Amino acid sequence: MVQYLGSPLDLSFAALSDATRRGIIDQLGRGDASITSLADQFQMTLTGMKKHVQVLERAGLVVTQKVGRVRTCKLGKRGLNAEAEWIEAHRKLFEARFEALDEIISEMKQEGSDD
Amino acid sequence: MVQYLGSPLDLSFAALSDATRRGIIDQLGRGDASITSLADQFQMTLTGMKKHVQVLERAGLVVTQKVGRVRTCKLGKRGLNAEAEWIEAHRKLFEARFEALDEIISEMKQEGSDD
DNA sequence: TAAATACTGAACCATATAGTTCAGTGTATA
DNA sequence: TATACACTGAACTATATGGTTCAGTATTTA
Structure with missing residues (x-):
């Protein structure tokens, strides 16, 4: 093991x-x-x-x-700092993606899609 | 199942x-x-x-x-907001605990302790 | 000292995870 | 149309999780 x-x-x-x-x-x-x-x-x-x-x-x-x-x-003294850091850094990624133009475009062509 | x-x-x-x-x-x-x-x-x-x-x-x-x-x-559009919220709320709890007086006191009497 | 309390460890159970292989199905391309 | 590509699903393996019971050990307390 x-x-x-x-x-x-x-x-x-x-x-x-x-x-x-x-x-x-x-x-x-x-x-x-x-x-x-x-x-x-x-x-x-x-x-x-x-x-x-x-x-x-x-x-x-x-x-x-x-x-x-x-x-x-x-x-514990360790706290949640590392976790907060990861989450915050990646929250920005999510937001950045949704502000992108291709998101709006893909919303517009939302017809006839699978699954 | x-x-x-x-x-x-x-x-x-x-x-x-x-x-x-x-x-x-x-x-x-x-x-x-x-x-x-x-x-x-x-x-x-x-x-x-x-x-x-x-x-x-x-x-x-x-x-x-x-x-x-x-x-x-x-x-996904869902993002990490709920997770960030939980982490932030609880990060404060960790910090509050360490600022508490009993923490300092318990550090002082750190002798003869188990495990 | 006997009994109650607080935990500990081993063993067990059912299910989930993290990965694989193998045998497909459906789609694109030469 | 034959082949290659992208994915899908079933089955299998090993280990982890979330819980239990049962049988301890060690520490208080009456």
Whole structure:
């Protein structure tokens, strides 16, 4: 087994592609939380929640620390800067494309097209 | 088989979690392209490229149209606005957390901690 | 010290992803 | 009309995801 983990953006976008994990980030934005409290809020087993937290940790979006028997989760220092940068840069590409003349022309000849 | 497809953000973040697909978006930002030309550029079989394009289409990031025997891919009108909005809103949460006093305090008592 | 709490790890299940090959179908071109 | 081209679909492989249960271990607390 090779276990190639992918680039940082691969990991963070994958982490954000699940509504539960986006919810966990929401929640941690309101305060740190244990695995148990997160599992309660999202109606999930401890083990299931632990896996979600691990995905967020691998992506650097969350950090955890175990003190005594409680593992506390908080938002990671890494933040969402790299993701925001990629999205902003490419949002411009989308906009630039739609301002192009050929877009208007292709809208005009919208008849008799497949699929 | 139920085939529950997930919310729009689920689909688009998942689509963006692969470097090849992010590359396809880059490329389409420079101009529309056929499946064949994309497959050539990313050194992949036609079938493989078609699957990537389908993932981008399901997410609304790309639209395609077949004319004759060529399927042309272009950036979708949907754009990255919803994604940018989510990221920006949550980026603030990350920043707010780090400005909080308890953060500084917890940095201070950083000794004798697990994992 | 006994019991409850909080987590951890292994194992399992169903489905999705990322890729392939191979065998087509339909379209353009020589 | 024969050939080449562009795509499509089915089938297969390996791995990841999202969830579970069950059986632990370690830490509090009564």
